[in-house]
Amino acid sequence: MDTALFEFCLRMGDNTLVLGHRVSEWCGHAPVLEEDIALANTALDLIGQTQFWLGLAGEVEGKGRDADTLAFRRDAWDFRSVLLVEQPNGDFGQTMMRQFLFDAWQSLMLDRLKDSSDVRVKAIAEKASKEVAYHLDRSRDTVVGLGDGTAESHSRMQAALDKLYPYVGELFGADEIDAEIAERGIAPLPADLRGAYDALIADIMAEATLTIPDSRWTHTGGRDGTRHSEHLGHMLTEMQWLQRAYPDARW
Amino acid sequence: MYAQMVKSTGKGVKSREEMTEEERHFQDRVDADEKIEPKDWMPEGYRKTLIRQIAQHAHSEVVGQLPEGNWITRAPTLERKAILLAKVQDEAGHGLYLYCAAETLGISRDELTEKLLDGSMKYSSIFNYPTLNWADIGAVGWLVDGAAIMNQVPLQRTSYGPYSRAMIRICKEESFHQRQGYDIMMKMAKGTPEQKRMAQDAMNRFWYPALMMFGPSDKDSVHSAQSMAWKIKINTNDELRQKFVDQTVPQAEYLGLTIPDPDLKWNEETGHYDFSEPDWSEFYEVLKGNGPCNTERLEARRKAWDDGAWVRDGLMAHAEKRAARRTAAE
Numbered sequence: 254m255d256t257a258l259f260e261f262c263l264r265m266g267d268n269t270l271v272l273g274h275r276v277s278e279w280c281g282h283a284p285v286l287e288e289d290i291a292l293a294n295t296a297l298d299l300i301g302q303t304q305f306w307l308g309l310a311g312e313v314e315g316k317g318r319d320a321d322t323l324a325f326r327r328d329a330w331d332f333r334s335v336l337l338v339e340q341p342n343g344d345f346g347q348t349m350m351r352q353f354l355f356d357a358w359q360s361l362m363l364d365r366l367k368d369s370s371d372v373r374v375k376a377i378a379e380k381a382s383k384e385v386a387y388h389l390d391r392s393r394d395t396v397v398g399l400g401d402g403t404a405e406s407h408s409r410m411q412a413a414l415d416k417l418y419p420y421v422g423e424l425f426g427a428d429e430i431d432a433e434i435a436e437r438g439i440a441p442l443p444a445d446l447r448g449a450y451d452a453l454i455a456d457i458m459a460e461a462t463l464t465i466p467d468s469r470w471t472h473t474g475g476r477d478g479t480r481h482s483e484h485l486g487h488m489l490t491e492m493q494w495l496q497r498a499y500p501d502a503r504w
Numbered sequence: 505m506y507a508q509m510v511k512s513t514g515k516g517v518k519s520r521e522e523m524t525e526e527e528r529h530f531q532d533r534v535d536a537d538e539k540i541e542p543k544d545w546m547p548e549g550y551r552k553t554l555i556r557q558i559a560q561h562a563h564s565e566v567v568g569q570l571p572e573g574n575w576i577t578r579a580p581t582l583e584r585k586a587i588l589l590a591k592v593q594d595e596a597g598h599g600l601y602l603y604c605a606a607e608t609l610g611i612s613r614d615e616l617t618e619k620l621l622d623g624s625m626k627y628s629s630i631f632n633y634p635t636l637n638w639a640d641i642g643a644v645g646w647l648v649d650g651a652a653i654m655n656q657v658p659l660q661r662t663s664y665g666p667y668s669r670a671m672i673r674i675c676k677e678e679s680f681h682q683r684q685g686y687d688i689m690m691k692m693a694k695g696t697p698e699q700k701r702m703a704q705d706a707m708n709r710f711w712y713p714a715l716m717m718f719g720p721s722d723k724d725s726v727h728s729a730q731s732m733a734w735k736i737k738i739n740t741n742d743e744l745r746q747k748f749v750d751q752t753v754p755q756a757e758y759l760g761l762t763i764p765d766p767d768l769k770w771n772e773e774t775g776h777y778d779f780s781e782p783d784w785s786e787f788y789e790v791l792k793g794n795g796p797c798n799t800e801r802l803e804a805r806r807k808a809w810d811d812g813a814w815v816r817d818g819l820m821a822h823a824e825k826r827a828a829r830r831t832a833a834e
């Protein structure tokens with residue numbers, strides 16, 4: 254089995270699955286109707302991307318597990334989502350800050366994956382990057398609008414950034430899997446995206462009148478599955494309950 | 505049908521002799537199936553009745569996100585999750601079209617929202633019932649969207665232009681929702697014994713609330729008579745309810761589900777099914793706020809609105825700052 258490619262697909266697909274779940278929790282509770290629509294749309298895109306990534310993971314693994322089996326029958330330690338996307342929604346500002354920090358990374362990553370040596374990866378990136386460009390436009394505008402809005406919205410957005418920034422570094426982690434995937438031309442080394450990411454974030458945060466924390470120290474443990482957040486287990490309890498309670502059912 | 509018991513003028517339909525010149529001209533246009541547009545003259549009662557009706561429909565779409573949203577995080581497959589997300593997104597979009605249609609009558613979306621939240625405007629009784637198992641999501645699509653379509657298809661021909669155009673867009677999506685709901689029910693009804701039990705349980709709980717969606721008999725209602733004369737209501741509640749039952753019974757039979765009405769039977773003479781009326785006292789209690797989920801639904805919407813205040817204010821303040829900067833730069 255191509256372990257490195259399998260793991261890479263899980264890393265991509267678990268991020269979109271977990272974040273899609275988080276965003277979908279907003280359904281019917283957003284600050285304005287337009288945001289209800291936009292959040293549902295974002296969640297829908299992320300779930301669609303999950304189907305592609307986990308579908309490919311299952312194909313690469315070759316043991317008959319499809320996207321649904323991977324999504325709904327793995328326990329937390331087999332998930333490869335970064336801790337950033339596992340974080341709870343908090344208020345709307347925190348949700349949009351998390352979205353922006355992720356969208357910025359995802360758009361850079363997908364852009365590079367459009368040149369992947371693996372045609373299947375390339376095809377997914379081509380489809381997904383259009384959606385993600387739109388997500389990034391939206392989350393960036395919202396971060397800027399709320400950062401440079403009222404005193405209250407500004408302080409809430411600064412609090413969101415302070416809270417979430419210590420999870421950003423994990424997106425750029427590097428291990429043997431990353432090295433092999435980069436070696437084979439499937440994806441760039443995550444660390445290679447950091448310069449462009451930092452520049453983008455610095456621009457937008459300046460426009461949003463927000464201050465990026467000094468420390469680049471980061472939490473880790475999600476993308477290699479060694480130490481997920483406590484939140485992930487609770488999320489899976491909800492997400493996987495029906496499939497586990499009725500394992501023989503077809504839906 | 506998402507508009508129930510919408511009050512009109514309460515004075516009954518005026519005869520031509522009682523009408524003013526303007527009213528007669530207006531009625532002639534309605535009778536000739538001309539569309540009334542926002543800038544056209546219209547009777548005050550027509551405008552007010554339409555606002556009540558369109559707003560109730562809009563509020564229903566918005567509150568209707570909640571019972572379905574209840575299952576998004578627990579959907580059984582990625583595909584079903586995606587379909588449900590797309591549906592709920594459509595419903596929010598329907599709310600938006602309808603608020604826009606209402607705004608052409610001179611009332612803002614924020615004003616309408618306040619009226620929903622303070623309880624002075626209603627949304628459909630159906631959304632005060634809980635979704636308790638996955639088959640409920642099928643039942644909502646099949647029965648609830650199905651009942652809504654019964655009313656909304658004729659309303660595509662309603663006299664008010666913006667409302668009619670909103671209905672045309674909405675109806676296309678609603679029939680999708682109904683088919684997807686029925687598809688879920690098929691899988692459940694033909695599935696494991698537990699799935700069949702879920703499907704029957706959903707049927708048992710949603711049948712009468714779905715019949716209530718059409719509202720009580722209005723064949724003697726002065727409000728309905730006026731609304732029908734103005735073509736903002738096309739059929740009586742009983743006509744639509746009968747049509748819904750006639751359409752739904754064979755579908756339930758195909759699924760192998762039992763409709764929870766021992767008196768339901770085909771009537772050879774009328775060419776329709778005879779069926780039992782829902783418990784109207786329950787319906788009035790739900791309208792009064794005593795349905796199983798009224799409290800949660802309104803609380804959820806109030807919380808969304810209150811928690812979102814800083815976001816709306818923040819974005820507004822930012823838009824003003826930008827506009828000011830642009831003016832300063834010029």
Ligand SMILES: [Fe+2]
Pocket residue numbers: 565594595598674678
């Ligand atoms: Fe709808």
Ligand SMILES: [Fe+2]
Pocket residue numbers: 595649677678681
């Ligand atoms: Fe619908």
